[in-house]
Amino acid sequence: MPPILERKTAGLTVRIDRNTCMANAACVKIAPEIFRVDDESICAFVEPATEIERQRLIEACQLCPVDALILLDEDGRTIVP
Numbered sequence: 001m002p003p004i005l006e007r008k009t010a011g012l013t014v015r016i017d018r019n020t021c022m023a024n025a026a027c028v029k030i031a032p033e034i035f036r037v038d039d040e041s042i043c044a045f046v047e048p049a050t051e052i053e054r055q056r057l058i059e060a061c062q063l064c065p066v067d068a069l070i071l072l073d074e075d076g077r078t079i080v081p
Helices: 026-030 054-062
Strands: 004-009 012-017 035-037 043-045 069-072 078-080
Touching: 004 043, 012 043, 012 054, 026 035, 026 054, 054 069, 054 078
Parallel strands: none
Antiparallel strands: 004 012, 012 069, 035 043, 069 078
């Protein structure tokens, strides 16, 4: 799996930096329809892609203690971290 995963959902772009992730799984607790911990104990996206409320996605990304989740708005501006 590549070190950076990217997906568009809820009008936002979510990036997972798998090299930074420490699998604390706070994102999974808030947004299990988007995030999962894979067999390597690293954050990945749930397949197939599902929808989520924008605010809950933002909250899930904000909870990452090591900033492995990057969230960009429609114009490519960073929302999180």
